[in-house]
Amino acid sequence: MSNINAFIAGSTGLVGGNILNTLVHHPAFSQVSAFARRRLRQESPKLSTIPADPATTQDTAKWPSLMPSPAPQPSIFFSALGTTRAQAGGVDKQRAIDYDLNLALAKAAKESGVTTYVLVSTAGANPSGYGAYPKMKGELEEAVKALGFDHTVILRPGLIVGSREDSRPAEFAIRKVAGFAGCVSNSLKDFWAQDAEVIARAAVHAGELCVEGKHDKGVWVLGGSDIVRLGRTEWKVQEQK
Numbered sequence: 001m002s003n004i005n006a007f008i009a010g011s012t013g014l015v016g017g018n019i020l021n022t023l024v025h026h027p028a029f030s031q032v033s034a035f036a037r038r039r040l041r042q043e044s045p046k047l048s049t050i051p052a053d054p055a056t057t058q059d060t061a062k063w064p065s066l067m068p069s070p071a072p073q074p075s076i077f078f079s080a081l082g083t084t085r086a087q088a089g090g091v092d093k094q095r096a097i098d099y100d101l102n103l104a105l106a107k108a109a110k111e112s113g114v115t116t117y118v119l120v121s122t123a124g125a126n127p128s129g130y131g132a133y134p135k136m137k138g139e140l141e142e143a144v145k146a147l148g149f150d151h152t153v154i155l156r157p158g159l160i161v162g163s164r165e166d167s168r169p170a171e172f173a174i175r176k177v178a179g180f181a182g183c184v185s186n187s188l189k190d191f192w193a194q195d196a197e198v199i200a201r202a203a204v205h206a207g208e209l210c211v212e213g214k215h216d217k218g219v220w221v222l223g224g225s226d227i228v229r230l231g232r233t234e235w236k237v238q239e240q241k
Contacts, residue, residue, distance in 0.1 A: 077118070155199060
């Protein structure tokens, strides 16, 4: 199927940036709309930002009201939106983005007629968990499931391997270890860490399969092995066709 419309939130992050790059180069997607607070580095005739001029609308709380309604069909909404407690300035401010804004955008997408929603979550997400971050992610997953999209795809990657613009010293050494292991053999890292590009391709491929009716309706949760299968193995086969 071609002429799929994509909406994405979190397009300037590590995984989100890779999703955006994958979408603008994917022949099945005819239009890509990215929620953004600043102009994007990518340029493509099929790419537009919401709002049209990010410099004039810095208030992300207004984003849900800018979701086109009805959305052009068929459409997929991708969310890789998230921040860290340090970047946000506290747990409450982090939750305002990772949970509140994510959920508000998901609700806006559902109300606009989007039938496939793809969320990049995290391994260990659990609404009953003890850690603040996995608990919040688990709560978001449950809230999104309750919206009743025809297809809800949830990716739960392990450690995300890739170069970040922001500095996260606590993860740096582990990411270097994962990167080195991947240079030796992907099998040494794929079960605990996945490349951002592979995660992005898995998200796009899973969403495409749902829109094309090649996967059952309902909730589809992808763990690390599923992400690697869709984002590397099946992706390579698809590229060779």
